[in-house]
Amino acid sequence: MKMHEAIDTASALPKEKGWQSIVSDVSSDQRAFKDVPWGKPMMWIFLLSDTFIFGSFLISYMTVRGSTTVPWPNPSEVFSLMMFGQNVPLLLIAIMTFILISSSGTMALAVNYGYRRDRKTTFWLLLATAALGATFVGMQAFEWTKLIMEGVRPWGNPWGAAQFGSSFFMITGFHGTHVTIGVIFLIIVATKVRRGDLDRQAHGFLTGRRGNYEIVEIMGLYWHFVDLVWVFIFAFFYLW
Amino acid sequence: MDHAQHAEHGADQPVASSHGQQHPLGIYFKIWGLLFVLSAASYAVDYFHFQGLLRWSLIIVFMLLKAGLIVAVFMHMVWERLALVYAIVVPPLLLMVLLGIGALEAGHTHITRDTFFAPAAVKPAAPHTAPHK
Numbered sequence: 001m002k003m004h005e006a007i008d009t010a011s012a013l014p015k016e017k018g019w020q021s022i023v024s025d026v027s028s029d030q031r032a033f034k035d036v037p038w039g040k041p042m043m044w045i046f047l048l049s050d051t052f053i054f055g056s057f058l059i060s061y062m063t064v065r066g067s068t069t070v071p072w073p074n075p076s077e078v079f080s081l082m083m084f085g086q087n088v089p090l091l092l093i094a095i096m097t098f099i100l101i102s103s104s105g106t107m108a109l110a111v112n113y114g115y116r117r118d119r120k121t122t123f124w125l126l127l128a129t130a131a132l133g134a135t136f137v138g139m140q141a142f143e144w145t146k147l148i149m150e151g152v153r154p155w156g157n158p159w160g161a162a163q164f165g166s167s168f169f170m171i172t173g174f175h176g177t178h179v180t181i182g183v184i185f186l187i188i189v190a191t192k193v194r195r196g197d198l199d200r201q202a203h204g205f206l207t208g209r210r211g212n213y214e215i216v217e218i219m220g221l222y223w224h225f226v227d228l229v230w231v232f233i234f235a236f237f238y239l240w
Numbered sequence: 241m242d243h244a245q246h247a248e249h250g251a252d253q254p255v256a257s258s259h260g261q262q263h264p265l266g267i268y269f270k271i272w273g274l275l276f277v278l279s280a281a282s283y284a285v286d287y288f289h290f291q292g293l294l295r296w297s298l299i300i301v302f303m304l305l306k307a308g309l310i311v312a313v314f315m316h317m318v319w320e321r322l323a324l325v326y327a328i329v330v331p332p333l334l335l336m337v338l339l340g341i342g343a344l345e346a347g348h349t350h351i352t353r354d355t356f357f358a359p360a361a362v363k364p365a366a367p368h369t370a371p372h373k
Binding site: 018019021022025026032033034035036041044048051052055056059060062063064065066067068069076089090094097098101102104105107108109111112115116213214217220221224225227228231232234235238239240 | 260261262263265268269271272275276279282283285286287295299300302303306307310311313314315316320321322323324326327328331332335338339342343345346347349350353354357
């Protein structure tokens with residue numbers, strides 16, 4: 001009920017534009033982000049912390065790669081695949097990239113259909129997103145297996161700088177973990193949508209909070225972030 | 241708008257559903273397509289073996305465009321309050337400082353390694369690598 005009052009006071013204030021809106025939002029004694037549902041800033045803060053974790057990984061990787069005098073393996077060749085008797089560079093990674101982008105597309109649509117209260121379409125779009133995510137993780141498992149069989153270890157690899165192995169397993173491993181958690185998260189949200197938990201505002205199993213369609217959007221923020229991280233990994237690890 | 245929010249706390253479902261991030265579907269398909277094109281473009285950079293500054297500038301431009309599209313449209317950032325946008329966008333910009341420090345550090349370490357370690361490592365191998373001289 002406290003929140004109710006806060007919104008009342010806030011709505012009495014005129015809405016500002018541009019810099020004035022920032023000043024009035026941040027100097028607000030009710031809450032910093034007016035009419036932003038609490039769950040979204042919470043997810044954003046988490047994602048921001050995750051940005052710093054991935055940022056630290058990528059910066060350390062660039063630092064070790066830039067400082068080693070031992071030759072770095074050529075990712076274009078390391079991640080190439082034999083197709084029709086021809087060595088196609090980075091093929092697996094390219095397919096993984098397209099799969100993840102598509103999962104971001106279906107996720108964005110799921111959020112939209114969620115707010116339209118189209119339970120069935122939202123459910124299937126969320127499930128499609130989860131399936132694409134699971135495919136991505138599956139392909140990553142294949143990639144790891146292939147490299148491990150070729151002798152890549154966190155402490156070395158057959159083609160040069162040992163830091164390649166540690167960077168590879170650390171960065172892709174951490175990203176893959178995020179995708180895996182996301183798939184589980186997606187299945188949970190999809191189940192809630194299908195059962196109609198969000199329509200009748202059922203209490204959450206762990207949190208006891210009333211469900212609503214904002215969790216589809218919050219889930220979406222997490223999922224798009226995982227795609228976002230892959231954009232940077234694709235550029236800095238595979239294309240560099 | 242604000243009244244619609246109040247209704248959310250009550251039982252009035254249709255009113256509650258009228259707010260939130262709702263935009264025409266077309267924009268998501270457009271961004272989806274653009275992301276495909278940009279990914280294909282950055283893949284082409286590798287496929288056609290572009291090297292040097294051209295490779296780097298293309299990779300980074302495509303990367304930033306993709307990241308920008310995802311954050312702006314898929315994560316609804318263009319439609320959020322400016323205060324939220326700045327709160328989220330400014331801290332990652334600070335990471336750029338860390339990136340710069342990392343690159344400087346790496347360059348320095350590389351030079352010292354080249355100067356003090358590499359010659360010693362190369363010397364024993366020298367007679368074998370150039371016997372014909």
